Amino acid sequence: MHTPPFRSTTLLLSLALAAALPASAAGPSPFTPMLDATVEHHHLPGIAMAVVDNGQVVFTGTRGERRAGSGEPIDADTLFKIASNSKAMTAAVLARLVDRGLLAWDDSVTKYLPQFRMRDPWVTQHMQVRDLLIHNSGLGLGAGDLMLWPEPNAFTRTDIIAGLEHLKPVTSFRSGYAYDNLMYVVAGEVAAAAGGKPYDQLLREEVFSPLGMTRCQAGTWSVAKVGNVAQPHARRGSGNVVVNADTDVAPDLTSMAAGGIRCSLRDMTRWMQVLLDPTRVPGWLSEPQRRALWTAHMPMPLGERQRRWDNAHFSAYGYGWRLSDMDGQWKVAHTGTLSGMYSSLALLPDRKVGVVILINGEGEDARTVLMQAALKHYTAPAQRQTVAGYTEQLQAERTQRRSTTHALPDTTARKAAGVAATAQWQGLYRDPWLGQARLCPENNTVRFSVDKSPTLRGTVMQLDSRWLVQWDTLGADAEPWLQVEPGTPPTLRLSAIDPDIDFSYDYQDLHFTRIGDCP
Structure with missing residues (x-):
């Protein structure tokens, strides 16, 4: 489905500011093309940006929506x-x-x-x-x-x-x-x-x-009472979809x-x-x-x-x-x-300059290039590159890193692990800090789940002689290998499949010990 173009929201705050600034300062802002280029290159659901110069707000800009497709624009008061x-x-x-x-x-x-x-x-x-x-x-x-x-x-x-x-x-x-x-x-x-x-x-x-x-x-x-709240989004195909929406x-x-x-x-x-x-x-x-x-x-x-x-x-x-x-x-x-x-958020305290960027989508590269271009406007304008130029450099870095590190394994040949083949390892397990987990049959599949973390639930899949967990709601970039080690009692470990996994998935710190049978 085609994603509709972004709509620019002009803030009342910006209008009041422009009226108060000298004519030379109230003209076209150098930050507007930076913001627009970031939106164009990174396909964000929404973004908000402000710049302070010598203690005064010289730019505010918003693009996109609080919830993609809702028609509710982001403004200066969106949370x-x-x-x-x-x-x-x-x-x-x-x-x-x-x-x-x-x-x-x-x-x-x-x-x-x-x-x-x-x-x-x-x-x-x-x-x-x-x-x-x-x-x-x-x-x-x-x-x-x-x-x-x-x-x-x-x-x-x-x-x-x-x-x-x-x-x-x-x-x-x-x-x-x-x-x-x-x-x-x-x-x-x-x-x-x-x-x-x-x-x-x-x-x-x-x-x-x-x-x-x-x-x-x-x-x-x-x-509901506070209102005007941006929702988080994930990239799905060519569009953005809300994930972990607020109640x-x-x-x-x-x-x-x-x-x-x-x-x-x-x-x-x-x-x-x-x-x-x-x-x-x-x-x-x-x-x-x-x-x-x-x-x-x-x-x-x-x-x-x-x-x-x-x-x-x-x-x-x-x-x-x-x-x-x-x-x-x-x-x-x-x-x-x-x-x-x-x-x-970045400050140049000696000249009272500050830049803040808020994004409600997958925006790691977007915030990096936009912040770099904005700060270079002050620190070294002659060296400043365009948002597109910084984006190309990030992509080149990523390509270089992948060529010099272990490639992501191909796991497409996975199939559901058999209930009978895993019977001797099934049971309740416990990690000293993450608590109780289950490796148990459910509807002709084997399921792994952590009691206190309902998002850490998925189906155990087999790839040749290895097992992995295919999470129900988390992306493939968060999937772990699952290894059960024989012993009395058996122990269970997880390890990241993707070498570039977010560090908060600290699977390597887990060590589950079997404590009982499945209910």
């Missing part, structure tokens, strides 16, 4: 999932509590959460509040993320804290960087304990309300402090303005705490593309922010990724 851009807000809540003397960055985590345990008792004893924010725990990339995603699931914050003790570290504590979500969930609980209120209430009182971010939502809230009430997500906040373009623009210019909300955060958020606390690897595109020389993590240099200018940024939702 998007900002995903991991939530982390900076969690850090800001903690910084506010530090300013009020309710906690200190070097306090031990167990001071606020006595039940907190890591696998190594020494790490448990020495883990500080600051460590929760800088990805230095020693756990592997995305360790334990299957307790958070895919959503929805039944894991609680109590489950997250209890599960940490069972996750094996891959490096020593504080020796290196590995991106982590679970520690931010813990950070939210530390804030709640120190502040004496649920995290979502603290977020509203310490960030949303004082900064005037009136549409942002966290915790449990009424989607009338949004639940209190376990992942809230790590990636569960929703905000509008207007909210995120206000967030950027206050971060760039503290005089907009005097006293909201002290200068020492503002510096703490943007201090390089943990070195990060500097990627080859970052060197080439940004002329970058360093990369590090602050409290909820990534720090680097871009063409000799200081850059503070973060991205956010959830199934069907992408965000990106």
